[in-house]
Amino acid sequence: MxxxxxxxxxxxxxxxxxxxxxxxxxxxxxxxxxxxxxxxxxxxxxxxxxxxxxxxxxxxxxxxxxxxxxxxxxxxxxxxxxxxxxxxxxxxxxxxxxxxxxxxxxxxxxxxxxxxxxxxxxxxxxxxxxxxxxxxxxLPRYRPDSLLARETNGDLADVLPRWRRRLREASTPDEHRRLCRLFSRHLVRTGFTLVMPRWGGWTSDLTESAEVFGGYYPQRADQMRAAAAAALDPVADPAVLRAYVEDLGPWLADEYTARHGTKTPRVAGGGRT
Missing domain, CATH: 3.30.460.10 (Beta Polymerase, domain 2)
Structure with missing residues (x-):
């Protein structure tokens, strides 16, 4: 096994x-x-x-x-x-x-x-x-459970407004590529941790993460595979970024909240960006 x-x-x-x-x-x-x-x-x-x-x-x-x-x-x-x-x-x-x-x-x-x-x-x-x-x-030992899923990536709904602002402010291909890598990585990792407790394991490989996610959400599998590819080879297409913040991102945030709840608010920042 x-x-x-x-x-x-x-x-x-x-x-x-x-x-x-x-x-x-x-x-x-x-x-x-x-x-x-x-x-x-x-x-x-x-x-x-x-x-x-x-x-x-x-x-x-x-x-x-x-x-x-x-x-x-x-x-x-x-x-x-x-x-x-x-x-x-x-x-x-x-x-x-x-x-x-x-x-x-x-x-x-x-x-x-x-x-x-x-x-x-x-x-x-x-x-x-x-x-x-x-x-x-x-620090303690950790297991791939719903508590860990919630506290690591249960804040996507709060992140999306900042992404939309950064996308509006971006104007050059280099800026769009940097945002593409950032957004893509975050979405793929969030998609993976959404299903991590059901899958019962961990991987940091973005391609594998997208495949694992797709096994539970086949209707979104192609989008997540494309995000994993863009994380490794970012594109400068603003349309890709708009799809992240207007479609895949909001859907993923809602599904995450429904399954794991929302991340505990931090008093003064905290957490990774």
């Missing part, structure tokens, strides 16, 4: 490792480690990789580098400025990556009860330790 990303107890196995980083990305990962340490010094508690690079599926020149930084304190303006400089420098210096994304949080937020089934799960199950003591040691 396939284990579907779970151990023998039915809990998530942590995906990715430094040993799985493709050789083409070894230099940028090493540079990221050194530059993070230099930029944050004692302010840094720990740093993590996530996404295709530690999963071993990244494509040189096509994939981005994703980092999560945990600080001893809540991020301030200078911390965010340092993250922007760090991301821009890595992106410019290493053609192997197509963009660098950095998530920045205080360790207390990552370990908080409010984030236990969102950021906490994300760190413990989808992030690979790069620097410092692993915060996952302070």
């Amino acid at each position: 396939e284990h579907r990303g779970l151990d023998t107890d039915g809990c998530f196995e942590r995906e990715g490792s430094l040993g799985q980083v493709p050789g083409a990305f070894a230099a940028v990962v090493a540079a990221a480690r050194g530059r993070i340490r230099d930029a944050y010094g004692r302010r840094l508690h720990s740093a993590y990789l996530y996404g295709s690079v530690p999963r071993g599926t990244a494509r040189p020149g096509r994939s981005d580098l994703d980092l999560l930084l945990a600080l001893h304190h809540e991020p301030a303006g200078e911390d965010r400025d340092a993250a922007e400089v760090l991301a821009r420098g890595l992106d410019e210096d290493f053609p192997e990556v197509d963009g660098v994304g950095i998530l920045l949080y205080g360790k207390d937020t990552l370990l908080s009860e409010a984030e236990r089934f969102d950021l906490g799960w994300f760190l413990a199950c989808l992030c690979t330790p790069l620097l410092g003591a692993d915060l996952a040691e302070h």
Whole structure:
């Protein structure tokens, strides 16, 4: 029987490792480690990789580098400025990556009860330790249940108005491609977590996620397969983005709410974007 990303107890196995980083990305990962340490010094508690690079599926020149930084304190303006400089420098210096994304949080937020089934799960199950003591040691085991589905992606209805605004403001092909990658990834992952408890497992592979979703919602399967393809190879067609925010997105938000409920509101932001 396939284990579907779970151990023998039915809990998530942590995906990715430094040993799985493709050789083409070894230099940028090493540079990221050194530059993070230099930029944050004692302010840094720990740093993590996530996404295709530690999963071993990244494509040189096509994939981005994703980092999560945990600080001893809540991020301030200078911390965010340092993250922007760090991301821009890595992106410019290493053609192997197509963009660098950095998530920045205080360790207390990552370990908080409010984030236990969102950021906490994300760190413990989808992030690979790069620097410092692993915060996952302070977090529980996780299962692919409805609570996790609700707290990770049960906020699509709140996200859609922001997407519509960003789409209205976008005017260039590059802007449309960036939005296409963002929207497509989010929709495919939300579609997968909608059916995750029924499927009984986990995958971060977008193509597989769309196929799993399609097995439960055949009437939307083609749309989700197309979104998975666009997430990997973004298009600059505004009509695709309009279909996301006017059709697939609203339907998915309603179905998600009906099955899992809505994500618990955060007092001051929180969660991943």
